[in-house]
Amino acid sequence: MKAIVVTDQAAGTAGMTLAERPEPQAARLASLAGASYGDVLVEVHASGFTPDELTWPSTWTDRLGRDRTPSIPGHEVAGVVRALGYGTTGLSVGQRVFGLTDWTRDGTLAEYAVVEARNLAPLPGDVDFTVGASLAMPGLTAWQGLFEHGRLQAGQSVLVHGAAGAVGSMATQLAREAGAYVIGTGRAAARQAALDFGAQEFVDLDDDTLEDVGEVDLSSTSSAGTSGDGPRD
Amino acid sequence: MSVTGPAEAPPADGLAIDFVVVSDRAQLNEIVQRVRDGRVRANIGTVATLDDAVAALNPTKRVKGKTIIRVRP
Incomplete structure (x- = not known):
């Protein structure tokens, strides 16, 4: 094959x-x-x-x-x-x-x-198969981060880094549907996409700083680009 | 939280959680149902064949969304 x-x-x-x-x-x-x-x-x-x-x-x-x-x-x-x-x-x-x-x-x-x-x-x-394949990693990562590990509740605020990215867009949508207030981050060019996925605020990391955001209940960072040693058993 | 590695900077007043994502049939069912009824939409960027996969997975410019390799048409 x-x-x-x-x-x-x-x-x-x-x-x-x-x-x-x-x-x-x-x-x-x-x-x-x-x-x-x-x-x-x-x-x-x-x-x-x-x-x-x-x-x-x-x-x-x-x-x-x-x-x-x-x-x-x-x-x-x-x-x-x-x-x-x-x-x-x-x-x-x-x-x-x-x-x-x-x-x-x-x-x-x-x-x-x-x-x-x-x-x-x-x-x-x-x-479609293409959609199915696109859901597995972003969907499970967002779900487990928000609900299993983050124990997100309706009414809480969540900061989603890379809110227009593969995992971030899923986290944004699932968090909104769960009744959370979503603050997305990303590059300036990603603003509209993040808002379209449901983010209520957007922090442009090129220009704004996270200190402006204030306190949030949960912060979600997806894997891409971090230097971890990866999945373990 | 960070998904696959140590959090870059632990929060001053909070808990940092690293976790490894695992497959879960019940959660996949929940997610795909949300796609079917329009509550969630997929974020797909590039779609390429297996023959073109190496090029598609080595993009020369920043790509938006998930790259999917369509192995069968």
Whole structure:
């Protein structure tokens, strides 16, 4: 199958190449001999990539710290289930799905990907694969940041950095819908987009300072561009 | 909060939370339902084929929204 692969961490996205990789074997997946419990084979229709992936150890080594290159990046997916392993109750062959896949396994910039069933949700027939793939990472990141970790309540104020970006625009919309007061930040050129996504105020980081904002209940910063060591188990 | 790494500057009067995003079927269901009924819209910038993915993921100018690689038409 065709896939994008990376082999050199120092090269960044410039090191991506289109290559031929072995296709995951559906028969092996579905047999007890080769059982990978909980895995399904997904025919990839649309894939999303988070640039920070290439700085995370999960792209380069497995959970034992062993080199796993060539590695297929891109861990956001929308596609169709083509084979089921054991322990995949709830999904069926031919079903449209979308989700976020394990960072430590080969990803979805490929014609096929093996994904744990629990990482996938049904993609309704009226939602395009391109949209499905675009929702997984921004949607889950915003949801978990706002509601699980931030415990956002209606009536609270939230500062969303990069409010017109992929994650920020999702956080802005979900926070507004939850009844929060949203202050977005970004470059001056992003002002109108942030307001269109629902931000009630916008702080232009080229000209304004955050000190002008005053106190907020929650501040949301998405991953892009930060220097963290990335996903851990 | 910072999603994948240490918060750049911990708030003077607050709590900094780092977390790693995980897939969650129930949350994905909630999110996609909001897209279907118009409460949330996707933020998609560039869409490219797998053959053109390397170029699309190495943009020469700043891109808006999420880049999606359409592996099958």
